[in-house]
Amino acid sequence: DAGVIQSPRHEVTEMGQEVTLRCKPISGHNSLFWYRQTMMRGLELLIYFNNNVPIDDSGMPEDRFSAKMPNASFSTLKIQPSEPRDSAVYFCASSLSAGTDYGYTFGSGTRLTVV
Amino acid sequence: DQQVKQNSPSLSVQEGRISILNCDYTNSMFDYFLWYKKYPAEGPTFLISISSIKDKNEDGRFTVFLNKSAKHLSLHIVPSQPGDSAVYFCAASRDYKYIFGTGTRLKVLA
Numbered sequence: 001d002a003g004v005i006q007s008p009r010h011e012v013t014e015m016g017q018e019v020t021l022r023c024k025p026i027s028g029h030n031s032l033f034w035y036r037q038t039m040m041r042g043l044e045l046l047i048y049f050n051n052n053v054p055i056d057d058s059g060m061p062e063d064r065f066s067a068k069m070p071n072a073s074f075s076t077l078k079i080q081p082s083e084p085r086d087s088a089v090y091f092c093a094s095s096l097s098a099g100t101d102y103g104y105t106f107g108s109g110t111r112l113t114v115v
Numbered sequence: 116d117q118q119v120k121q122n123s124p125s126l127s128v129q130e131g132r133i134s135i136l137n138c139d140y141t142n143s144m145f146d147y148f149l150w151y152k153k154y155p156a157e158g159p160t161f162l163i164s165i166s167s168i169k170d171k172n173e174d175g176r177f178t179v180f181l182n183k184s185a186k187h188l189s190l191h192i193v194p195s196q197p198g199d200s201a202v203y204f205c206a207a208s209r210d211y212k213y214i215f216g217t218g219t220r221l222k223v224l225a
Contacts, residue, residue, distance in 0.1 A: 039217075040217070042215050042216055043204060050211075055211070093158070105158075106158030106160070108158050109157075
């Protein structure tokens, strides 16, 4: 298995532009998570999907952020419009189950820079 | 409000010695704790975990200790190796949500 695949690996965009981050979870995993990593706050959970349905989006910072999971093998995180403070590394993770006995498998992340 | 805290942003240890990474949490309802390791340009990878019903879990060179009364857990690496140099995140969980700390960068000196 190729693991959790994220694209792009790096994204540099100008303030105000739309940014779309992509994630392909591990086949058979039914839970998907989007995290954001910053120096100040570490890894923050943005949104959690179970069986393609958003269960908890309380971590999504603002209405500028949206996430979708149209099928079991694909998810997107969109920021529109982007701002410099959105610069961070965004990780996608998937899991067999949302239960705590199962660890998450993380992708390699997308480093976003908004200038 | 940071529910999981790693107060040491960095730690340097000589090769062969013990590395001790610490983590504190505030929510007594957490029932599962994990440590993840992260190399540059890679995602975090699961290292070791412990349930709240235990106070110790060991896996090779890695041991996690849990002190529920103090709401504290620690990761011991013995002996430390240069390949252990990475950022270590602790995480606490109840139900599906893992709350991560801010990480500790470990540097093992050869």
